[in-house]
Amino acid sequence: MSSKPIGIFDSGVGGTSIWNELHLRLPDENTLYLADSKNAPYGTKTEQEIIELSIKNTEYLISKDCKIIVVACNTATTNAIKILRETFNIPFIGIEPAIKPAALNTKTKAIGILATRGTLSSALFHKTTDLYSHNIQVIEQEGEGIVQLIESGKLESAEMTALLKLYLQPMIHANIDYLVLGCTHYPYLVPQLLQLLPEHVKIIDSGEAVARQTEAVLKEHNLLNNSNKKGRVLFYTNGDTQVITKLLGANHDISYLDF
Numbered sequence: 001m002s003s004k005p006i007g008i009f010d011s012g013v014g015g016t017s018i019w020n021e022l023h024l025r026l027p028d029e030n031t032l033y034l035a036d037s038k039n040a041p042y043g044t045k046t047e048q049e050i051i052e053l054s055i056k057n058t059e060y061l062i063s064k065d066c067k068i069i070v071v072a073c074n075t076a077t078t079n080a081i082k083i084l085r086e087t088f089n090i091p092f093i094g095i096e097p098a099i100k101p102a103a104l105n106t107k108t109k110a111i112g113i114l115a116t117r118g119t120l121s122s123a124l125f126h127k128t129t130d131l132y133s134h135n136i137q138v139i140e141q142e143g144e145g146i147v148q149l150i151e152s153g154k155l156e157s158a159e160m161t162a163l164l165k166l167y168l169q170p171m172i173h174a175n176i177d178y179l180v181l182g183c184t185h186y187p188y189l190v191p192q193l194l195q196l197l198p199e200h201v202k203i204i205d206s207g208e209a210v211a212r213q214t215e216a217v218l219k220e221h222n223l224l225n226n227s228n229k230k231g232r233v234l235f236y237t238n239g240d241t242q243v244i245t246k247l248l249g250a251n252h253d254i255s256y257l258d259f
Contacts, residue, residue: 004067008033074095
């Protein structure tokens with residue numbers, strides 16, 4: 001058993017959607033979440049910039065004695081996780097868009113993927129898409145501006161609604177029946193997406209799968225915390241603490257960190 005925390009990082013507050021799934025599945029685990037909101041979004045940065053930021057985040061979490069690191073960012077995973085695994089002697093859990101289940105289950109033979117530019121342009125994303133997208137139409141859409149609005153506390157703004165309508169229109173026209181969310185910020189858009197999409201469209205993300213994989217790796221390395229006590233939860237951000245507070249509620253330990 002290990003009471004050391006699970007470390008989680010993202011380019012901002014979006015990865016809290018992954019934390020939600022982890023905490024639901026592994027309530028005994030102590031968790032430490034690092035939000036690099038100052039540098040959000042990663043999706044517009046170069047591969048080298050993403051790698052450097054991911055290394056910096058990892059070094060901080062290791063300094064806090066984390067036993068495993070969840071890269072709760074699609075862009076950081078697809079661009080940097082290989083380097084992280086080669087550089088640090090600690091288990092890493094990555095996240096990438098849930099293309100496989102959408103491609104295998106589509107009835108209309110058309111799926112939509114809403115993701116950042118950094119994810120859509122990555123080699124890992126193209127490899128996964130090519131593997132599972134035979135004989136189906138894949139409508140890729142860069143969600144430019146979405147992360148910035150969420151990080152600015154404008155999740156339910158008129159600007160957000162206008163962007164979503166613009167980005168979803170080609171997908172609706174193509175008769176998609178699955179929408180894959182390729183950024184951990186995007187699950188917070190689900191209530192709005194459900195209002196804008198036809199009823200038959202299913203929305204999927206990777207949160208539950210990441211939680212299952214994290215549990216499996218912890219078991220494999222004998223790192224599960226079986227204390228039967230509710231885990232301690234810490235959130236650090238170099239952005240506005242009110243943004244995370246608004247998403248998660250005020251009953252969490254949320255601190256500003258200058259990093």
